[in-house]
Amino acid sequence: MKVERLGLQEINGPLVALDGVSGVSNEEVVELSLADGSVRTGRVIALDGARAVVQVFEGTAGLSLNGVRTRFLGHPLQLPLSPELLGRVFNGAGRPVDGLGGLYAEKYGDINGSPMNPVAREYPRNYIATGVSSIDCLVTLIRGQKLPIFSGSGMSHNQLAVQIVRQAQTAAQAGEKFGVVFAAMGVKNDVADYFRRSFDEAGVMGHVCMFLNLSNDPIIERILTPKCALTAAEYLAFEHDMHVLVIMTDVTAYCEALREFSSSKGEIPGRKGYPGYLYSDLASLYERAGLLKGKKGSVTQIPILTMPNDDITHPVPDLTGYITEGQIVLDRNLDHLGIYPPVSVLPSLSRLMKDGIGAGYTRDDHSAASAQLFASYAKVQDARALASVIGEEELAPSDRLHLRFGGLFERYFLNQGFTENRTIGETLDLAWALLSTLPREELDRVEPEVLAAHYDPEKAKRFQ
Amino acid sequence: MAQNVIGAINGPVVKVRRTADFSMMEMVHVGEKRLLGEVIAMNSEETTIQVYENTTGLRVGEPVEPTGGPMCATLAPGILTGIYDGIQRPLDVIAAQSGAFIPTGLDVSALDTRKKWRVTLRVKAGDRLAGGAVFAACPETPLIEHRIMVPPGVSGEVVFAAPDGEYTMDGHLLTLRDGDGREHVLTMTQRWPIRTPRPCRARLPIDRPLLTGQRVIDTLIPIAKGGTAAVPGGFGTGKTMTQHQIAKWCDADIIVYIGCGERGNEMTQVLDEFGALIDPKSGQPLSARTVLIANTSNMPVAAREASIYTGLTLAEYYRDMGYHVAIMADSTSRWAEALREISGRLEEMPAEEGFPAYLPSRISQFYERAGYMENLDGSEGSVTIIGAVSPQGADFSEPVTQNTKRFVRCFWALDKSLAYARHYPAINWSTSYSEYVVELAGWYEKNVSPDFLPVRQRMNNILQEEDKLMEIVKLIGADVLPDEQKLVIEAAKVIRVGFLQQNAFHKDDTYVPMEKQLRMMQVILLLYDEALRLVQQSVPIATVLGTGLFDKLIKMKYDIPNDDLSKFDGYEAEIRQTCAELRARGAEGGEAR
Secondary structure, three states: OOOEEEOOOEEEOOEEEEOOOOOOEOOEEEEEEOOOOOEEEEEEEEEEOOEEEEEEOOOOOOOOOOOOEEEEEEEEOEEEEOHHHOOOEEEOOOOEOOOOOOOOOOEEEEOOOOOEOOOOEEOOOOEOOOOOHHHHHHOOOEOOOEOOEEEOOOOOHHHHHHHHHHHHHHHOOOOOEEEEEEEEEEEOHHHHHHHHHHHHHOOOHHHEEEEEEEOOOOHHHHHHHHHHHHHHHHHHHHHOOEEEEEEEEOHHHHHHHHHHHHHHOOOOEOHHHOEOOHHHHHHHHHOOOEEEOOOOOEEEEEEEEEOHHHOOOOHHHHHHHHHOOEEEEEOHHHHHOOOOOOEEEEEEEEOOHHHHOOOOOOOOOHHHHHHHHHHHHHHHHHHHHHHHHHOHHHOOHHHHHHHHHHHHHHHHHHOOOOOOOOOHHHHHHHHHHHHOOOOHHHOOOOOHHHHHHHOOHHHHHHHO | OOOOEEEEEEOOEEEEEOOOOOOOOEEEEEOOOOEEEEEEEEOOOEEEEEEOOOOOOOEOOOEEEEEEEEOEEEEOOOOOOOEEOOOOOEHHHHHHHHOOEOOOOOOOOOOOOOOOEEEEEOOOOOOEEOOOOEEEEEEOOOOOEEEEEOOOOOOEEEEEEOOOEEEOOOOOOEEEEOOOOOEEEEOOOEEEEOOOOOOOOEEOOOOOEOOOOOHHHHHHOOOEOOOEEEEEOOOOOOHHHHHHHHHHHOOOOEEEEEEEOOOHHHHHHHHHHHHHOEOOOOOOEHHHHEEEEEEOOOOOHHHHHHHHHHHHHHHHHHHHOOOEEEEEEEOHHHHHHHHHHHHHHOOOOEOHHHOEOOHHHHHHHHHHOOEEEEOOOOOEEEEEEEEEEOOHHHOOOOHHHHHHHHHOOEEOOEOHHHHHOOOOOOEOOOOOEEOOHHHHHHHHHHHOOOOHHHHHHHHHHHHHHHHHHHHHHHHHOOOOOOHHHHHHHHHHHHHHHHHHOOOOOOOOOOOOOHHHHHHHHHHHHHHHHHHHHHHHOOOOHHHHHHOOHHHHHHOHHHHOOOOOOOHHHHHHHHHHHHHHHHHHHHHHHHHHO
16 A cells, blocks of 8 residues: 655654554655655654654655655565675665665565574584684684674774684685675764775675765664664575674664664663663674574674773673673773784683684683683783882782783784784694793693693793 | 554554453453563553564554453473473474574464373372362473472362373363362363462471582572572673573572573573583483573563563472472563663653662562472472672662662672683672571581581681782782781682682582582691691791692692592691691701701
């Protein structure tokens, strides 16, 4: 039933209200034709009797109460899907913006998706070799995981994401299909461009599908961007057996768009003005990562978010950390010291790594090495705190050794060039060599047999 | 009767105008897809319904049908080993029916109605039975006998008892005739409204611990059977890991694991692990005693709110059979957020941080359903609730943590700095507490050792003293402390790393019996006492540490198997001998000087 209707009853922020509608379904898509011939899209977000409240994606600037014709399309928001998605660029609402015309759709997917049945999930176990020591050894990325990068403005999260994409792709085994879905939410034009160029240089552009909502694009489209991107990712992974890496940046901008939209609807705010359903909303994005039983493909997510004022307790990183399976936290001090990637080791975590490392996956000594690195580096922080009060000279010998270990660890282990690709073997050998600079009895997280096999002060001499 | 139709839709909240056909908390079918919903508010103008499924595609004018009763759980054999969503729909059946993604408007029954159970009747015609009486039983899993009970509120004389044999869950097993001459036909199935606690005869005093095999819990901050505990902690501090460990190893008969608004992969992990892990006590897979309720964070929020009550009702049902049940609720904060979300949709006046004003009363109602009970038939059973709390920004002053703290008696505070140092379980021994220690004292004295509580207290004192000393160390370094205080710090390190820290991935260390916990403490204290004597005789602390005994004790958790505690004798002998030698040498040195 494609009846056109003339006029609107109310316009408020991105919302318009229409009276006298019937047969309209919740979440249905609406087309709004303006007097100047341009067409905007919206969707129904609430129904009350004969009144429908419609959210307009492109914003309501220029809309008037009686000059707009509306048409209800009879279906929820859908994304055209086909393997041709790869290599294409779309806007946040899923319309092509690369000038190559529309997509010949194999099928249409509801962008909200459906929840994955926990029974049908396959528990993720295969690790992804990113070639970055700090990630591979300490916060191992697992296929099907959602592992965000918590960063701050001005830090090198974008380079890190690009490096992961490039090196993970080279490590993918022959015969495996690999794809990247990139969702830009409210990022600057330069950032989007940086990603495009980097993918081009790495020669992966043919495997990348981009959804771009730049910082000056409408906020309602920003709310749709990750949903479109994940619909595409699920389709490529579970219907075309691809291993899809989804990079979403910047989740903070997405949440701010959500807040803006929520307040324009007059909803009761939760913490810092963000809507009370922020957790459920973020979960509906992040939970769309994973593996399914009997399917070859996988969806792995690397969301990037900038912590406002580098505050990890801000609602966006906080709620994200509760949903995702760990986090990679970047540290401004390390960044200032010129260490790349500036991964802050102690708050970083990969929840899935315990089952995806060790014999058969990486190497049998991996969990021992990472546990000991964490523990020893925690002691480094204590020693540093103490040294800043009483001075290095006054420290006990073991504290002084830890101080030295900390410096070496940051310089040789964390610090790694943008182009340097280390195998897991190299990374673990380096870890043991660094640990061997410490006295043997300080390594209390390692079982004696493992220590006997890997502890070797000779190797530590290279750091003299 | 005029047909009831949808008048307004806002997210998961649907309103029906001008109708009187519904009752409060009644379950309803909404729309042509027959989505499940529940009536949550009504007045003469409109009836408000929360829908348990996604409302995309719903239209104004679609029908709403009452079902005549409140939201009920189906209670019958077959619950164990299952995995359900928040409103007890079996997820494995849904997966078989509709594939990997969960669609809306499903009509599936909670339990398999065709499966036959081998039932043995325990009563005969002429017996008089009251509500709660067990009249038959069948093996539900190799571990658990399902005791089939007369529903609460029904009683009378048996006029028909079916012969032993194989029956489905709807098979006619028994007929009772009550005092008014009415006949009640009983099957093995009961239905019970999830928001109503199942009745019991009396609450019994709490007197025995729920043993978890986790040293920091069993020894320092114990929980009792029938008790309540909260596990608050920021993300990454190991709430879920702690709950998994307790679910795997605690000595409850039945585990109800509620994944409330948490990660899908975690539920998959529980499914995989519990199916593969063999319970050392029974030799059966752990899944044989486990029920999973999985309403992950991206499943509908209204069903998340209900999932807690569904889990409680299942737990109480098994308690009525005389079992000890432990509930893991991960996480109660997500449940509270579901309350907030629905309250926001209803435009209720918010209290703190947008949470509804009734948050504290809902939390207290939840935890009050725990307890050690005398059941209607005189048997004893317990429901223990262990709820995870996910405070926003790891700030324990937020409303959910604060309100939970008022209603639980055991508080395991997870600490970020411990987690950062990968000290797991990251339960902070100084901010956590358990009110059960006093009530459990008798049990420890009788079943572990009269020594247990004094030894525990001494260990606690060393930790407390270390806490104080560390304040000084942070300011001026450890070097200036006298040797006696340095020894306290070294002993506390052995306690922290060798005792409190526990490796969930090590075959022996993942579960430690009480007796071994006691022996470990005794050995550590023996070393402390012996070393203290040496230090008091002016043997330098460096010499004492040089014996390697401290490092050896830190690793004893790996070196001493759970089933061979005689090795402790060797450790004790070595400590005594080494220290005696040092003392002798110290005495000689003293004479020479």
